Amino acid sequence: xSNLLTTxxxxxxxxxxxxxxxxxxxxxxxxxxGVVGIRKASIHHHFPSKVDLVxxxxxxxxxxxxxxxxxxxxxxxxxxxxxxAYAAHWANCIExxxxxxxxxxxxxxxxPALPPEVAGEVKAFFRFLSAWLTSVMERGSREGAxxxxxxxxxxxxxxxxxxxxxxxxxxxYGTPEVFPAILAPxxxxxxxxxxx
Amino acid sequence: xSNLLTTxxxxxxxxxxxxxxxxxxxxxxxxxxGVVGIRKASIHHHFPSKVDLVxxxxxxxxxxxxxxxxxxxxxxxxxxxxxxAYAAHWANCIExxxxxxxxxxxxxxxxPALPPEVAGEVKAFFRFLSAWLTSVMERGSREGAxxxxxxxxxxxxxxxxxxxxxxxxxxxYGTPEVFPAILAPxxxxxxxxxxx
DNA sequence: GACAGCCTCCCTACCAGAAGGTAGACAGTG
DNA sequence: CACTGTCTACCTTCTGGTAGGGAGGCTGTC
Numbered sequence: 001x002s003n004l005l006t007t008x009x010x011x012x013x014x015x016x017x018x019x020x021x022x023x024x025x026x027x028x029x030x031x032x033x034g035v036v037g038i039r040k041a042s043i044h045h046h047f048p049s050k051v052d053l054v055x056x057x058x059x060x061x062x063x064x065x066x067x068x069x070x071x072x073x074x075x076x077x078x079x080x081x082x083x084x085a086y087a088a089h090w091a092n093c094i095e096x097x098x099x100x101x102x103x104x105x106x107x108x109x110x111x112p113a114l115p116p117e118v119a120g121e122v123k124a125f126f127r128f129l130s131a132w133l134t135s136v137m138e139r140g141s142r143e144g145a146x147x148x149x150x151x152x153x154x155x156x157x158x159x160x161x162x163x164x165x166x167x168x169x170x171x172x173y174g175t176p177e178v179f180p181a182i183l184a185p186x187x188x189x190x191x192x193x194x195x196x
Numbered sequence: 197x198s199n200l201l202t203t204x205x206x207x208x209x210x211x212x213x214x215x216x217x218x219x220x221x222x223x224x225x226x227x228x229x230g231v232v233g234i235r236k237a238s239i240h241h242h243f244p245s246k247v248d249l250v251x252x253x254x255x256x257x258x259x260x261x262x263x264x265x266x267x268x269x270x271x272x273x274x275x276x277x278x279x280x281a282y283a284a285h286w287a288n289c290i291e292x293x294x295x296x297x298x299x300x301x302x303x304x305x306x307x308p309a310l311p312p313e314v315a316g317e318v319k320a321f322f323r324f325l326s327a328w329l330t331s332v333m334e335r336g337s338r339e340g341a342x343x344x345x346x347x348x349x350x351x352x353x354x355x356x357x358x359x360x361x362x363x364x365x366x367x368x369y370g371t372p373e374v375f376p377a378i379l380a381p382x383x384x385x386x387x388x389x390x391x392x
Numbered sequence: 393g394a395c396a397g398c399c400t401c402c403c404t405a406c407c408a409g410a411a412g413g414t415a416g417a418c419a420g421t422g
Numbered sequence: 423c424a425c426t427g428t429c430t431a432c433c434t435t436c437t438g439g440t441a442g443g444g445a446g447g448c449t450g451t452c
Contacts, residue, residue, distance in 0.1 A: 007427080022309025025221035028411060042428050044413065101305070108368040109297070109305045113218025126368040150381040158378050161361025168360050169353060172304040172322040182354050185346040189385070203401080224437065237440080238402050246438065396451090403444075411436065418429075 008046045010036045012057050020101045023110050024054060024118065051115045058121035061103050062128055069132055079140030080191055083133075083159065087183045090163060095176045104129075105164045126160075133159055140190075147192045155190075162186050204242045206232045208253050216297045219306050220250060220314065247311045254317035257299050258324060265328055275336030276387055279329075279355065283379045286359060291372045300325075301360045322356075329355055336386075343388045351386075358382050 005013070014035040018027035029050065033040045047053035068089075076082050093099040104125040111119050133156035140146025148155050166182040201209075210231040214223035225246065229236045243249035264285075272278050289295040300321040307315055329352035336342025344351050362378040 021306070022221065023219055023306045025218065026306055026309040029413085030410075038427095039429060040412085041414080041430080045427060048413085050412065105364060106305050108364050109302050110217070110219045110222055111367050113222040123368055123370075126365065149385060154377060154381060157362075157365060157374065158358065158381055161358050161365050161378050162354065163361065164364050165357025165359065165361030166353075168301060168304050169322065169357050171307050172319055174319075178353065181350060182357050185350060185354055189345060225439085226436075234401095235403060236438085237404080240439065241401060244439085394452090397449085399448080400446085401444105402446105403442100405441085405443105407438105407440075409437080412434095414433075415431090416429100417431105419427090421426085422424090 007036065007038065007042075011038075011043055011046055011053070012060060015053055015057055016061070016099075016103060019054070019057070019103055020099065020106060023106055024114055025110070051117055054115075055117045055121055058104065058107065058118060058125065062121070062125045065125070066128065079136050079143070079145045080187070082136050083190065084187055087163065087180070087187060090167065091176075091180045091183070094167065094170050094179050097176075100176075101167055101171060102164065105167060129160060130156055133157075144192060146190050148190070159186065159190075203232065203234065203238075207234075207239055207242055207249070208256060211249055211253055212257070212295075212299060215250070215253070215299055216295065216302060219302055220310055221306075247313055250311075251313045251317055254300065254303065254314060254321065258317070258321045261321070262324065275332050275339070275341045276383070278332050279386065280383055283359065283376070283383060286363065287372075287376045287379070290363065290366050290375050293372075296372075297363055297367060298360065301363060325356060326352055329353075340388060342386050344386070355382065355386075 011032055014032050015027065018031055018035075029040045029043050032043055036043075043053075047056065069086075072082065072085055076085055090102070094101075104122050107114060107118065107122045108126065111122060114122065134153050137146060137148060137152035137155045137159075141148045141152055146155075150158070162183060166179045169182060170176055170179040207228055210228050211223065214227055214231075225236045225239050228239055232239075239249075243252065268278065268281055272281055286298070290297075300318050303310060303314065303318045304322065307318060310318065326349075330349050333342060333344060333348035333351045333355075337344045337348055342351075346354070358379060362375045365378060366372055366375040
């Protein structure tokens with residue numbers, strides 16, 4: 001029987017969901033076993049240790065993000081629209097509660113307590129995201145498609161921080177609408193049409 | 197022998213430090229016992245359960261914040277300076293690694309997996325902080341001391357999100373300077389002297 | 393002043409369950 | 423036969439938590 005999803009994928013998916021709600025120490029092999037419908041020991045066949053599992057998960061998460069962003073860049077050219085699309089992506093995820101939090105943002109908050117291998121992957125994700133946003137800001141600045149008040153690098157970091165902080169607030173208030181509400185003024189400020 | 201700090205305070209302090217690095221599930225009674233120099237069972241005398249301990253901790257954290265902010269409001273009148281002082285407070289905490297992360301921001305990220313009593317306290321902290329920042333924004337807008345581009349409430353939420361997101365980035369990159377660098381443009385934009 | 397009673401704080405010893413992980417057997421497939 | 427994936431059974435360590443006892447300090451009463 002050819003399954004659409006391999007067991008290994010199912011394990012990663014359920015682990016991602018569990019991490020998104022409680023972080024690295026917030027889930028166990030037993031939790032995954034319960035969700036996937038498999039025995040605890042069988043998980044070790046796919047991922048010998050918890051570190052292996054989460055490192056793979058974050059690695060995969062970054063790869064998926066790279067693919068997603070490449071696709072986004074292919075469909076959308078305008079830098080401001082790219083940023084809007086990125087924000088809208090997260091707004092949707094939070095709205096329908098499918099992926100209400102960025103795995104790496106959550107793991108970053110508990111970085112000091114993370115196994116080094118996982119911590120390294122999380123840091124790599126931040127560097128990747130930051131690099132992409134910086135490239136968008138740079139191009140937007142060059143083409144006059146974005147209204148920057150600081151260096152592209154700084155604007156990129158500030159934008160990323162806003163997104164992560166807004167996720168946190170949406171979670172704290174329990175109201176998804178908070179996320180787009182926080183991002184809206186940031187996006188408006190970056191818009192060239194309303195420049196001074 | 198009159199101790200300056202009660203054992204109960206020492207427990208709370210070490211628990212706070214431990215939570216700041218790994219979150220709710222990132223520490224145990226044994227960890228605290230090791231730091232304080234007491235036996236595990238003795239902690240239960242002061243805090244019957246882990247939920248009691250962390251709930252008290254967050255409660256106390258909010259009370260301390262209320263006192264600190266009242267003192268700040270007493271010393272500083274100008275709204276922009278208040279926001280700068282608030283940002284500077286965190287910049288210092290991150291710089292000298294004394295309190296490199298807001299306990300509530302960290303706990304908020306794992307909210308869905310938190311015991312309800314703790315979750316309630318964390319949410320209360322967010323409401324409190326948001327209310328204060330909104331009041332600062334409102335007054336700044338009224339007095340012309342702040343240059344707002346949105347409603348005070350929205351500006352307050354955006355500011356708070358920036359602070360939390362910047363904390364996350366500082367942790368992810370492992371470089372404290374990132375925090376003030378991210379906050380600087382936000383504070384500059386709020387400054388009335390550079391208004392259009 | 394003596395002393396009984398109580399209270400606070402910490403201790404040792406223990407518990408049940410959950411944690412991550414291992415060993416080895418079995419079934420199905422190429 | 424070898425390989426893959428799952429299973430049962432088991433291990434060790436850690437988890438939050440409990441029971442009960444002992445030392446020391448207050449206080450009320452004779």
